[in-house]
Amino acid sequence: MSDAPLLAVDGLCAGYGGPPVLRDVSFGATAGQRIAVLGPNGGGKTTLFRTLLGELRPATGTLTRPARIGVVPQTERSRLDFPVSALDVALMGTLSTLPWWRRPGRADRKRARAALADVGLADRADRTFGDLSGGQRQRVLVARALVQDAPVLLLDEPYVGLDTPSVALLDELLARLAAQGRALLIATHDVDQARGWERVLCLNRRQVAFGAPADVLTRETLEATYGAEIVELPGERCVLPPHHHEHGHDHDHGAA
């Protein structure tokens, strides 16, 4: 595994035409890293992801990214009433690997089935996507990003709404994806979970901190990230106030 960064961001400011809603972002991601992206709703996580995907142009700063970045959205953003199987959804990953006039062939189907097997859903390939459980749908969307063959994956709060067994399965899957040499950026509100990963990026309209969890997840940084509203529990566990977990379809530019 090489240490050359898959993703490098330097002095990045981004916004929606007006004043930047996210400033001074500088970090890098190398193969094998799981990076927790922490921050309040409206803190710039969505803006960062959209800039990394190339949908927003950086106002200033530089961005070095691979040609393909996979995105794993929240499953409720997709239409659950669509007449598609898990395999159909995984095959959507070929949109970026095939020229526009080519239809997915046998090799692509094989790859999509392999990706579904990779996320532990080989036996669910022909099930209707909307009939799967939330955790299974999340893993189908991960499989779609694998079919896309992207070295960098952006996951938008993948743990929201999952039950405990699904959380364990997803944990194990993300660890495996990182071990295969990918870099994962995972938007999350769960500070405890972030402690187990390789890097933490704290955003609150600007980059508050970036580094190893042990260095970053201090009381000062978390207060700077979330404001001074952190509830402290015995044993140094940091849990966020409940309203941070409320999940509307946040558009963080609206709050800026």
Added chain:
Amino acid sequence: MRLVLAYTGALVPAPFDLPFVQRAVVEIALLAVGSGILGTWIVLRGLSFYAHAVGTAAFPGLVLADGLGFSPLLGALATAGIVAIGVAAIANRGRAEYDSATALVLVGALAAGVILASDVFHSQGSVERLLFGSLLLIDGTDQVVAAAVGVAVLATGAVLGRRWLASGFDRDSARALGARSPLPDLLLLALVAASAVAALDAIGALLSTALLVVPAATTRLLVDRLRTWQLATVALVIAEGIAGLWLSVQTNAPPGATIAVVGGVVFALVALGRAGRTRLVAARGAVA
């Protein structure tokens, strides 16, 4: 010639032995390919209202063509095209704007057509034919147009179908996956407009959704895979078209309206049957 007629007359039950009814059947079969396949995309992408509006928008174009003596196809395509472009232009602004604009267009087109027909060209007589079609007066041009639209839908769907599917499934992700160009969606809107225009002579401006939306909405209740859904919808358009045609000849009712009624009744029956079955299964589950 007489021999052939006698032969078909023996094999084909009335009224399908009549040449103008046979032409109508061929027209329905040709229209079914385009409108059946496109219908599934219309239902999937939430374009039912647009399909209705764009069909109605062709009405003033038809009245103009009728009054000024140019090709009705040209007139219909022109006004439907203007509406398609207008709707596409505001489609990105949001659902509410899109719906209001479509409603505005629908009312405006209908009003403009009626005023043009009654006060400018004094062609009230043909208004009913333009709005509700005349399937029994189909000519060769209509069949060529229907066939051409069918081929265009098949070809475009084969190439762009997976983009239409991906951006309907989750627009943001589809962009991230590489479906960034607005062209596929614009082509979909254009094809819906072309399909509505192709169906005008057969079923009229106001009833084109009877072919474009109702059958696809009906089969959707029973099928949950895209390919099967498309095949089933094409088959249902043909079946409802022929059944409506037969019924209209038997009852001496206008064929376009009869086909629309048949489509509506079949949809209601299927929806009721499905609801009943769901309730039955739930009741059994409660007992067990």
